Amino acid sequence: MNDSVRIVEVGPRDGLQNEKTIVPAADKIALIDRLSATGLRSIEATSFVSPRWVPQLADAAEVYSGIARRPGVRYPVLVPNETGYDRARAVGVEEVAVFTAASEAFNQRNINASVDASLERFAPVLERARADGVRVRGYVSTVLGCPYQGEVPVADVVRVAERLHAMGCYEVSLGDTIGIGTPRRAREMLRAVAAAVPMPALAVHFHDTRGQALANILACLEEGVRVVDAAVAGTGGCPYATGASGNVATEDVVFMLDGLGMATGVDLDGLIDTGRWLSALLGRENGSKVGRAGRSGTAG
Amino acid sequence: MNDSVRIVEVGPRDGLQNEKTIVPAADKIALIDRLSATGLRSIEATSFVSPRWVPQLADAAEVYSGIARRPGVRYPVLVPNETGYDRARAVGVEEVAVFTAASEAFNQRNINASVDASLERFAPVLERARADGVRVRGYVSTVLGCPYQGEVPVADVVRVAERLHAMGCYEVSLGDTIGIGTPRRAREMLRAVAAAVPMPALAVHFHDTRGQALANILACLEEGVRVVDAAVAGTGGCPYATGASGNVATEDVVFMLDGLGMATGVDLDGLIDTGRWLSALLGRENGSKVGRAGRSGTAG
Numbered sequence: 001m002n003d004s005v006r007i008v009e010v011g012p013r014d015g016l017q018n019e020k021t022i023v024p025a026a027d028k029i030a031l032i033d034r035l036s037a038t039g040l041r042s043i044e045a046t047s048f049v050s051p052r053w054v055p056q057l058a059d060a061a062e063v064y065s066g067i068a069r070r071p072g073v074r075y076p077v078l079v080p081n082e083t084g085y086d087r088a089r090a091v092g093v094e095e096v097a098v099f100t101a102a103s104e105a106f107n108q109r110n111i112n113a114s115v116d117a118s119l120e121r122f123a124p125v126l127e128r129a130r131a132d133g134v135r136v137r138g139y140v141s142t143v144l145g146c147p148y149q150g151e152v153p154v155a156d157v158v159r160v161a162e163r164l165h166a167m168g169c170y171e172v173s174l175g176d177t178i179g180i181g182t183p184r185r186a187r188e189m190l191r192a193v194a195a196a197v198p199m200p201a202l203a204v205h206f207h208d209t210r211g212q213a214l215a216n217i218l219a220c221l222e223e224g225v226r227v228v229d230a231a232v233a234g235t236g237g238c239p240y241a242t243g244a245s246g247n248v249a250t251e252d253v254v255f256m257l258d259g260l261g262m263a264t265g266v267d268l269d270g271l272i273d274t275g276r277w278l279s280a281l282l283g284r285e286n287g288s289k290v291g292r293a294g295r296s297g298t299a300g
Numbered sequence: 301m302n303d304s305v306r307i308v309e310v311g312p313r314d315g316l317q318n319e320k321t322i323v324p325a326a327d328k329i330a331l332i333d334r335l336s337a338t339g340l341r342s343i344e345a346t347s348f349v350s351p352r353w354v355p356q357l358a359d360a361a362e363v364y365s366g367i368a369r370r371p372g373v374r375y376p377v378l379v380p381n382e383t384g385y386d387r388a389r390a391v392g393v394e395e396v397a398v399f400t401a402a403s404e405a406f407n408q409r410n411i412n413a414s415v416d417a418s419l420e421r422f423a424p425v426l427e428r429a430r431a432d433g434v435r436v437r438g439y440v441s442t443v444l445g446c447p448y449q450g451e452v453p454v455a456d457v458v459r460v461a462e463r464l465h466a467m468g469c470y471e472v473s474l475g476d477t478i479g480i481g482t483p484r485r486a487r488e489m490l491r492a493v494a495a496a497v498p499m500p501a502l503a504v505h506f507h508d509t510r511g512q513a514l515a516n517i518l519a520c521l522e523e524g525v526r527v528v529d530a531a532v533a534g535t536g537g538c539p540y541a542t543g544a545s546g547n548v549a550t551e552d553v554v555f556m557l558d559g560l561g562m563a564t565g566v567d568l569d570g571l572i573d574t575g576r577w578l579s580a581l582l583g584r585e586n587g588s589k590v591g592r593a594g595r596s597g598t599a600g
Binding site for chain 1: 445446447448450478479480481482483484485508509510511512514515517518519549552555556558559560561588589590593595597598
């Protein structure tokens, strides 16, 4: 597996939108700029969903406008519909992300729409993005289980991923939203999807709710995936609450990839510093074990 | 990998000896009896080292005598030398464990002896055990790195493991004491050792200091190991201290193995209950993510 891996850093969006603490725009901007300085090439910056849904990211336009754009770095933002797309484009966004779930029950509860209806909702966004030369990333959540319906058939994951790709998403990120997956199931799911969507167009997105994220990522790397979503400091869901569902920590992923000899281009020391700074800002324990322990095992 | 795995539960020994809280003997006995009730077949019960070294386990004889021995369950205890062996045998111990490190620097600092001198120290223990029909397990620590010398050559790990096996240890447990390993290095180390000691006589022992333990275990399972050490609730080193070095949590290992279809014979629900009970007793956060979140991802 001597290969390179692209990390999609989702801390500023998927992380912060699920933290209790609301971070001021200036700190969000500082976070994103610190992250780009570590060598990360994809940083999901914010979300242009309704502030009523996600008050944590109500400052999306201000944040996006304030980033010091670094050449070669992509700053995708989440958009739920054309309104969000318009708001994002008004501040110069060049890449967007759309999201749906593989689970009907989850989509109904989350956005009050069927999976197919949610895909139809994106259609105009994808059409306009194509016309505007805007890249679109697609998220499929609940790929290994759903909090409402339990099991999610792999065929449903394949169908939704295939649709997103066919509609124009250059990359489809497969998310284990509730962190219920284990390596064999993760591998089998990925293999099934990769039979319908080319592996280079797939990413994996694991939450570490049951500590399985790195093992799942390892299995998916062995299966051939080369894009991994992660959030600095394991943000997203308080790590002490029951059912905590933080994203896998970027530091822990990079530490593993470094050990596997898979290049990420990311400066782990800078990333650890950023995660510690963010954890202090949020007033919470660092969700990255590498961030807590440090990369070196050598005593003074 | 449809196969069965034996878990060696080390929480009552490797876990509790590294916790700040000193647990009363009655609670230790209750812990061990709860663990055996979950179906665990190997439970390292305590350590007959000098109480001056490990005050947490000064009550070794009382604890061992108090266990409700369950048929088919082994209760090994750690012994550092013949004195410890005598104390253990006096209360009826039928399996002991001896320990050394692959790192010279670690052995010097830890027990003020070279690796070879530490092996010579065991020799009479192993001879007597053979005569007494007592099984002996061997630990090799610092197999993927050492806090004092940094890198540990794989050849040193192989040499020490081979010696322990040749001296009569039925099983040699390879320990990443400082939790510095990543899957490729873990796999390569195991493969090298397995060329000298038969794989069925090897176990892996990971600390989750940098969150890599489950991924390392997965890689080692793929390589063929079928014995895994773990500690309920991830005990052993406060998870919040810098350089925290808790053992991988048994709950998280069993959750993964269940998902891989690898039988352990362990009742995960009972194990989760025990880990929660122990965490409350220790007054610390549960070091098992499965213990914190629960096994089910389904909301009410």
